[in-house]
Amino acid sequence: MNSTLLGTSSSTKTVSVHIASHLRSLAAPCRSLGEQVSSASVAEMETPVQVKCDLQDSPDGSTPGSDSPTADDGFGGQCYFAGLPSETVASMPRESYDTALARPFAARLRQAVMLLIKPSSLPRPGLLSAWSEAFMSKAFHHCPVVETGDLPPEGSSVAVNLGLCLVGNMVRHDTRAPRVAGDLVEKLSLLLAVDYEQNRVQLLKSLCLVSCWDGAPTAQASLYGAWHWIGAGVRLMVQMGLHRRAAYADHLDSACLKRIFWYLHNCDVLQTACWGRPPLLRRRDHDVEPLERNDFETLSPQALVFVEKSKLCVILARMAEMASTESAPAMASIDAALADWIADVPAELQIYGPDGRRRPYYRPASELFILYFVAVILSLMPRHPVGERMRRHPPTLSVYASVAASCIVMLYDEMGCRDDTVGLLPMHGFFSLTATLPLICDGPGTEERHRHSEKIEVLRSVVSTMRDGYGDAHVILEKMNWLLRRVEAMNGDAHLSGPTGPLRGRDPAVGHRELFPFPRGMCYDLDVLQDAPPITSMAVAVTDLGPVEGLGDVVFDYSLMDFFDFDLGSLEAVNSTEEAQ
Secondary structure, eight states: OHHHHHTOOSOHHHHHHHHHHHHHHHHHHHHHHHHHHHHSOTGGGGSOOOOOOOOTTSTTSOOTTTTSSOSOOSSTTOOTTTOSOHHHHHTSOHHHHHHHTTOHHHHHHHHHHHHHHOTTOOOOHHHHHHHHHHHHHHTTTTOOOOOGGGSTTTOOOHHHHHHHHHHHHHTOSOTTHHHHHHHHHHHHHHHHHTTOOOOHHHHHHHHHHHTTOBOSOOSSOOSOSHHHHHHHHHHHHHHTTTTSGGGGTTOTTHHHHHHHHHHHHHHHHHHHHHHOOOOSSOGGGOOOOOOOGGGSSSOOHHHHHHHHHHHHHHHHHHHHHTTTOOOHHHHHHHHHHHHHHHHHOOGGGOSBOTTSOBOOOOHHHHHHHHHHHHHHHHHTSOOSOOHHHHHHSOOBOOHHHHHHHHHHHHHHHHHHHTTOSTTOOTHHHHHHHHHHHHHHHSOTTSTTHHHHHHHHHHHHHHHHHTTTTBTTHHHHHHHHHHHHHHHHHHHHOGGGOOSSOOOBOOOOSSOHHHHOOSOGGGOGGGGGGTTOOOOOOOOOOGGGOOOOTTOOSOOOOOOGGGGGTOOTTOHHHHHHHHHHO
């Protein structure tokens, strides 16, 4: 079924055998040709050796990468750091480029791959349009890196079209969609591997789109998956100079390029804040202006969601830089920034109106507020290394963290009632895990235990519905169960109590009405905040958070995952830790 939809003629295993056989036949002549080219002088290369790539699957019979409307992507073919004349590369044909660098095998490899697999073949027009529309209606607020001209049938970039179809299938309500998405990501990753797309702006868009997919488990390190593609996108973006404001001056695609930058920035921040991975983009390394409403072709609610999400990610980036500090003023600035953010959310995205009534359900807005509540939880975690205390005691977290988790559950439950959790992108697996921790650590012996158990079941159901399209869904579910067992065991071992005590989260430096300006009917737990301390006057603009004194180049060496000493890379780590104790 999927082979028919995607235009493939054989299975991946069969194709791999064909490739291996074909490449063996190509290896000897390619090595010989490479020796000839590498020994040639510059003068002898005035008429470069031509490597013919007769690709029968190209719509117009052109060479790989010529699907872009023009070879000029507006950057003159020049690397930001190269310092070389741009005309040297920009005027060089693809065949000359490969030959001049003694890369004849690269062209032959492309030819073999394209002839045998035909990864540039697109779904039939009806599916292409339907899947692109699914992306625009359900995923644009997450990855707004395309323009109207990129959409079929006018859109001419094969790689971008495959990316649109890929993400479109990730958000579809169809049991076959995850399988189709898996086939599409194989084709797109192959096009990226053989350097098919020569327009670098289109290549960046393709990397952004493929980074939405995280269907392979991360139990083993590999160059396949969201983290790798985000990293590749960031590195290419920096090569193009898009981390500097000057690169956008007078560029026709400046608005779209800004959105690409902020998409990759947001992904990098979430990878850092959520999984504790080292950041690729530090605040001091870029000076790109914040997104504005006029950076979008059409000012839609989805566009506003992305603008506000980018502001939240700026705050999360500051949290990452403050990971090793317990400075009260530094953390108070984060609290104030979160309070400012929630106060300034556009009316179009508010989930409650001024009269306290629930606005019509809109999933992108709900996702935005889920990210906000996740940020609140992360900001209230202990800000120092875990050490032995975490192994002996579960953390004691602020009631604010528990309320934020309950609000997350309420929003996810709304989605579940509408069968709308199927299309959630992979990062919601971490969001669900984040919300689980305060609910588990809120004292299993309290009267709230039964209610918290019901909330945890909602979070489990969210991850379960993502199972077919999210490679780590099973890992997340197992870790939720492990967290629950571990905390219950800690609370049951009275002899472990001692002078060190448990790690303690902090209370925010602002009042509950500033962090939770919602009617009490939104969440039952909002009632427990009525006696919370009043707000402290520390208004700090979201985009004006300066560096923290004395931190230097702090790498985010602390994450939520450190609380229970398990490695996100493997379930064996969870099981072995549990057995050892």
